[in-house]
Amino acid sequence: MIKAGIIGATGYAGAELARLLLQREDVEIVWYGSRSYVGEDFASIYRNTSHAVNEPCKDDDMAKLAEIADVIFTATPQGFCASQVTEDILSKTKIIDLSADFRIKDVDIYEKWYKIKHATPQFIGEAVYGLPEINREKIKGARLIANPGCYPTCSFLSTYPLVKEGIIDPNTIIIDAKSGTSGAGRSAKVSSLFCEVNESMKAYGVAGHRHTPEIEEQLSYAAGKPVTISFTPHLVPMNRGILVTAYASLVKDVTTEEVKAIYDKYYQNEYFVRVLEPGLPPETRWVEGSNFADVSFKLDPRTKRVVMMGAIDNMVKGAAGQAMQNMNLLFGLPENTGLKQVPVFP
């Protein structure tokens, strides 16, 4: 029985993690950490878990939790995990951090984009970027996992094979991403009210969103050289789902079959990545509630560009599901344990 603790369990990502872990018989949640709801029943806040959880929320004391947990998930605001992690904690337990604290190797870039001082840069080096599709082996032996962001997961999986194989010029990549509103979190803000989001769409963080350097770093590794991209997220009136539409200039003459073969090369053995038939666009509804990433592409001979597309559930493959996928790797379990859900439709 894996003993798992969640710090930040009352945010949307933390609660989704609870939902997924609760369905496993080999995991016990020993800690529902919260800042706002300490002492209140978790199931009174997330009533979907009623009859499944009968525990009050605890505080966010990671050191104390480390004494009892085999793994700690931190689904917390930027800076929290970095401020709490210690060698002592890491010697006792595994940490899977759903925040951005350990995703970016260059601390200056982190501090510049996040406008925050990194409290424990000494742990950045050992942290492993928890995208199993590229870092599977490293993850298995890690103590500290930097669970990828929702946009980066979808952006990277959609574009990675063509960057890696040198089919496209990575510096021409433009990523236009669209997210459901759960990505904005559960804090009470006018801009997240139903009537403000419903029946509308907008871009935000244009040319300045903090997921940009995370995507760039990972694509740079793939390209073997520094990559700079354009990234624009948008808010969509739906609860869940991220859709990525990415554009890049082709640097080679390729056929649809050849490009399809490249995607297959990277993903045909990946349980969670479904490569669609060429030209068939992914739709967020087909991955909702699951850990799948659907990817596809379309060549455009008129412009000598390729359109790369991807869809994930931002709460699952974009957060909690991927975290559990990493947990499975950390504990030597089949990677899809507890993650075989067929997407919910409609």
Add this chain to the structure above:
Amino acid sequence: MIKAGIIGATGYAGAELARLLLQREDVEIVWYGSRSYVGEDFASIYRNTSHAVNEPCKDDDMAKLAEIADVIFTATPQGFCASQVTEDILSKTKIIDLSADFRIKDVDIYEKWYKIKHATPQFIGEAVYGLPEINREKIKGARLIANPGCYPTCSFLSTYPLVKEGIIDPNTIIIDAKSGTSGAGRSAKVSSLFCEVNESMKAYGVAGHRHTPEIEEQLSYAAGKPVTISFTPHLVPMNRGILVTAYASLVKDVTTEEVKAIYDKYYQNEYFVRVLEPGLPPETRWVEGSNFADVSFKLDPRTKRVVMMGAIDNMVKGAAGQAMQNMNLLFGLPENTGLKQVPVFP
């Protein structure tokens, strides 16, 4: 391994059944029946099942299916199952019919409300109304299960204890029900288009909806006398969920504690029925994607009425989940096998 066949697999209810059955390791789906998509890959129609299903749709030949299936689910239009079922089929397999064909014992009432001639009234008698919370033992031994309607399931579970205990006058019951749009099915109709449903709400079938006699029959059994009710369904701009708000006149002076105790008496051992704290209204979001029914009530001393409330996912407890619950009973399995999903939120 239970071999299950689905006739009508490409409707919303049939596809939901497929989704739930696919997640079980003790069930094999041997037949995806369809009228419109014979020969097409099921996973090309319901792309959420991609990588989980690799089968073409078959026709709706129940006799042929009966040769290979341990259980047949019919998620088909009214009249179909009745027109196909034979003694031979029933001797070879179990049938769980998600249509209304065998729900109503009085064939005249069926024919009057459904405006259809019942093809095989000889089987009505043996059919068991598949609401496990009241008919558990009968279900176990049945050959033919009449899986309850979505509205009746939610309406009945919300009101049953107070009718059974004689707390309310059953002939004063008024049920105002609200359903997500998946209840309207997947047929291409202008009235079900996104722009026609979104940002609107309406009643339909006022004083004439076909679920009325089904609710009345079951409440009559509970009351021990004929019951006539008012029932009004409404269409809500959401995918899933049924909410029932039911009103009735109290015939006894009762306290909130007493009424709560009555609900608990009937439901405290029911895995799928969650009785909320008195006065806390059920919300469809807290049951979405699950087989739970949340029920609650509020006494109104000013009017000497009680407001009884319930919420279910119309696709799960209102259709496919309940069908699988019945299947579990038929095969001697724990009733919640494959149905322990924590509701998906948000």
Add this chain to the structure above:
Amino acid sequence: MIKAGIIGATGYAGAELARLLLQREDVEIVWYGSRSYVGEDFASIYRNTSHAVNEPCKDDDMAKLAEIADVIFTATPQGFCASQVTEDILSKTKIIDLSADFRIKDVDIYEKWYKIKHATPQFIGEAVYGLPEINREKIKGARLIANPGCYPTCSFLSTYPLVKEGIIDPNTIIIDAKSGTSGAGRSAKVSSLFCEVNESMKAYGVAGHRHTPEIEEQLSYAAGKPVTISFTPHLVPMNRGILVTAYASLVKDVTTEEVKAIYDKYYQNEYFVRVLEPGLPPETRWVEGSNFADVSFKLDPRTKRVVMMGAIDNMVKGAAGQAMQNMNLLFGLPENTGLKQVPVFP
């Protein structure tokens, strides 16, 4: 040129009033009052008014506003208007109060349901309940208009003719009402977040909502005797719209034609009330953005009840539009001035 001031202009109802008034050439808005946004450009908060408004928000000083305004609209929380109104203000300007402060004649009932001490009960007597369809002549000469609540407007218009004509027993009336989320206002609350409201439905304020006594008072006048009703509001995942489904026992044998004739008798000369063909249920989409109230009914001979239905736009006929209708009456203008908009669909 009518000089109008809005106190509470940055709430949804106040902003809707601004939108409607801005489209008139005979009205000038001289004051955008706000508590939260004093000094900020109104058009930076409600960007829909960009290029139409070029004014900062002012405070909520009614006395000062009374010096310059011909009419003051108060779209403010309960208690505010009552706490500010004075004989001096009323001698200088007209007040149309969109809050509940002056809607209920019995101050004890007001204080009991609103849990607030009424600051100026001396003005309750002269205040006129601003439902033009029943109080048109009184409104014309009033100084202080109590603009009806959204639910009461729709509930009353749907049921009034049959109560007035004694066709139904008013004490059997059960009103099940459904509202879009703009009715919850623009304050930042978790319960109003997109992800909490979207894809869900719930009742609230069961057997205790504060619009109950307002409906009862008006129905009591119509019935000529005290009336007690059941009233349950529900929250619907849409921006605008109220739908009322009301049930009552018939006390006479009546035909559909007779009941239709009664509705026509009361409403055929009412510009804003559209009586639908019997049995055709109102839908909120058909009134969105307009001041129309669509009403209809269905007799149910099985239960000897009638189902009365109505739909309005809660922001227009339920708040700002009705307030402007009242303004028109106060200033001797055609009642539909500025209110002839055809509903927006889809």
Add this chain to the structure above:
Amino acid sequence: MIKAGIIGATGYAGAELARLLLQREDVEIVWYGSRSYVGEDFASIYRNTSHAVNEPCKDDDMAKLAEIADVIFTATPQGFCASQVTEDILSKTKIIDLSADFRIKDVDIYEKWYKIKHATPQFIGEAVYGLPEINREKIKGARLIANPGCYPTCSFLSTYPLVKEGIIDPNTIIIDAKSGTSGAGRSAKVSSLFCEVNESMKAYGVAGHRHTPEIEEQLSYAAGKPVTISFTPHLVPMNRGILVTAYASLVKDVTTEEVKAIYDKYYQNEYFVRVLEPGLPPETRWVEGSNFADVSFKLDPRTKRVVMMGAIDNMVKGAAGQAMQNMNLLFGLPENTGLKQVPVFP
């Protein structure tokens, strides 16, 4: 009094045109043409127009309509207007065609992208592309107006100033566009059902959408040379609204102030184009129900690109409102007659 006829009045765009025209006192709608609903009351199909329209639908006989109408709007499928227009009709009335038949000057390109033979290429030359912001004077004297597409209107207005001024390389333009579902029309298709669209997002027509050559042609005129772009439309779960996010490489070093000045140069005298403060992204909610186009931009020095953004209501500025704007020009009226609506929010 302008006598206007609408062919295709029962589609969403035609009905929106009816809604807008009905609110004018200087226009009479003399013909509600329809293919599917001939003889049925228009107000029974679009119940929002109840009490405003009392006319049955007529057929789509343009020649007959030309005898009585001062202007004919064709809101019809591709090919219809071209197949009907004659010199005789044009000598008697004005035509504003909301389809694509006369938008593209090169008939080969039209026929290739629309996969249809153009029936009357002889009229293409005289047709005027009805985007008043660039063709105002030509429109005034035209007989035949090609009303722009919804995506092209928003795409062009967002990018035009920077193309015209040579600030960006037009062949690097990538337009990622998002549309509400009313753009898919009112035909009964499974893919437009509520449950298929709600809670999902997808691209469609990738690298092949028929609005591409229309955008390219207009941008080519602006650039003074052939322009090829990438254009990807997406379907969004909302009724109305188009959002465009366009990317292009800067060919000059420019400051935010300089770019803002360029937008202002082209739009400061345009009633319907609102240039937002730099960096403030347009949102479709702020233009809903109005003829406004909100445009904005953000420079990205890291990538030497500019992100250009625009939002319109696809039914108004993207179709019916622009058509009415064109009608105003044709009849010598102030361009914003009947189009001063403040956007509806929420």
